[in-house]
Amino acid sequence: MNLKTVLIYAALVVVLSLSLAPAAADGHCPQEGGTFTIGVDTFLPMDPNTAAHDWTFYAITNINSMLFRIESGQPVGDLAESWDISEDGTVYTWHIRPGMMWHDGNEIFPEGESREVTAHDVVYSIYRQYDDESSIMAADLRNLFVSAEATDDHTVVLTLSGPDAIIYDKARGLTFTAIVAQEAIEHYGDDYGLNPLGSGPFEFVSYSPDEEVVLRANEDYYIDPCLDEVIFRVMPDVPAAMIALEAGDIDWWGAVTPGDDVGRFLDNEDMTVINFGCPVATRLYMSVDKPPFDDVRFRKALSHMKDGNAINAALRGPTHVKGAGTAGPGVAGYVEGLYDEYHSYDPELAMSLLDELGIVDSDGDGWREMDGELLEIPMFAWNSDPAPDYVAATVDAGAQVGLKIRPEIADPGTNNARRNDGEWGIYLGQGWCGEGGTNALWGRNGWISTLGYVDEEIFTLLDQSAQNLDEESREAQLQAATTRIAAIYFEPAFGFFNIFTVKNNYVKDFFGGEWTLNLVTDDHNVWINEDER
């Protein structure tokens, strides 16, 4: 055998080895083991019915299986191996992956005594969310829901009253229906969120509120996770978290990265800045069913009294995007020019509208009165940055036109309770995006309906668009809804901001979170290159 033949054989061996070497996505990992530490600013108990909170859902979607996950905007199978949709788009038949087991070694399923996840578990989980009217099941999906039925152990039939064009939208739909075990829900009751049990790629180990959540790899998952452990570290002090990220104490900052830091991390070759993919808006909601907010002129005055675009640019830095509405640029329903038409800075117009309404400064103290009494409007906001800065900016803008705005800053729970109770005032709002977001906010029984945002024409437009499978006309319906929302509510807009998360580059095969956090799927399996750490 001459040298040439040896080299050819050697090359063949190398090529064959490489072609047979399984990719990480097949459950084999270039490097196994290690801990992936994720930094977040807040964390709630992990009950999928109540945890309306992005970062908490990152943990839930790794502990619990979902019927499907969203990857790059597209649905990929998880607990459902595949699914069929009837021609009229109203019947979904989900084929459950056989052999998926509940996590064991816990109070519910002792080691080696687990059972298979079945179609009945899926039906139980869907009805658990549907029956609980305060759960986070999106209102429009709830409105379309007819039934969920297990036709056998591995088949679920979901029937809707009409087609759901946005059932895969990541901000709503079944992406929030984590599959739970009835035994665990009944055993733990209200404490289930502190002791979550699922069938996902990682098992729950411990939860120290306001500190950390520890998960370990589920060896019985249908794909072997590359990682041994995932830790969610709660770091409310964001500047400290940014330092920890650079030092490698956390591997990925999964919450919103401040604008000033985004610019810095973009220049850091050891880090990757990941765009969440959907710009979210910051705006004000008002008690539109109570005076003086029930008069469109007052709402218009509030919208024009402040320089929302400049405030947002100052507070969001390079993540700021000019605009208004729920849908940002590049998102279905986006209407260009909406900000300039309805929310431009015009304090003179704001003052003339207030004068027209009889809200004037009659005693000369610099503050306007309504019906002879000082008009002092509470502004509700949550207590983490940059919310208090938006409040300060709004208070100052109010002062410029003689409107006294009183800050009422509290924790997010108190803030949500006030909104649910319909307490009179203005509310700082942030988040929601895309078609699902538009529906969730402004649709029937939407997130802010308790404040009086009830308009049948908007409901109809959104209902029609949510069931319209034709993308072009759906876009037109969404834009019509967005424009009408601006025209009748004048909800004071500040603009959008892009959510950027940042990872250290030694975290491999990882593309960030999109409500669901996909660490182990058919497409990829996150691993840590310890040599680069």
Added chain:
Amino acid sequence: MAENIFELTPDVDIAEEIRPKSFSLIAFQQFIRNGRALLGMAVLLVLVLAAIFADQISPYDPYKTNYANVKQPPSGEHFIGTDELGRDSFSRLIYGARVSLMIGVLVSAFSTTVGVALGVVAGFFGGTVDMVIMRLVDIIMSFPLLVLAIALVAVFGPSLNNLMAALGFVYWVVFTRLVRGMVLSLRETEYIVGAKAIGATDFAIIFNHILPNVFPVVVVLASFSVAEAILAAAALSYLGLGAQPPTAEWGSMLSNAKELMRILPVMSIAPGVAIMITVLSINFIGDALRDALDPTLRN
């Protein structure tokens, strides 16, 4: 002829020399001889004047936003730069003195008044009254005082008024415990027993004999409590439990500045130094008062 020794010191009034000085005079002389005390007084005076005349000396309106001028570094126009809303940080620092000093003085005044009154009552009358007051003191002191204040503000809602109320509520116990101990000892002294024997009323004894004796210690403690209240208020405001936006207050300024720590460190340093200087000045004064008012510490 024998030399008239008095002529050697003709300008000295012998009667004046041999007359014993009053306690207050000695204390005052001791106090003004203390360099640190004078420095503390001078700095505090500047701060108080700045707080009173903030409207006149601030170069800008501390609440006026300017979005074309955000996060500016220190310059001739803005001595310590501008914040994330374009507000002049130096003007906010001056107005912050007003809020911080007001908190310190009001909290200290409240806790001193309530604490001393209850301490005197508990110590002088004893019995059930003493038992009730001191058990209340024990209960409050069984919690870390700052943590208790945080809990109170969290329950009643974050605001400047609630912050002062919470601090006042937790700090009076320090005065009560100290004063009660002193009164227990004082009421057994011969002159108090004598006063009682000649028919002096409780009211007269408390005002003529007890309070003057506890006064020096209370003054010292009160001065330290001003500093402590300023620090505690800054801590609570830093946590978002005190002054609400857009109020200029040093603790909340520190909290706001932490986001900009990397690009504008001066925004954190300035309120931090302001708090430090104020607390240090008050502590210097407190130390000097203690030295002056406690005969065992003189010289």
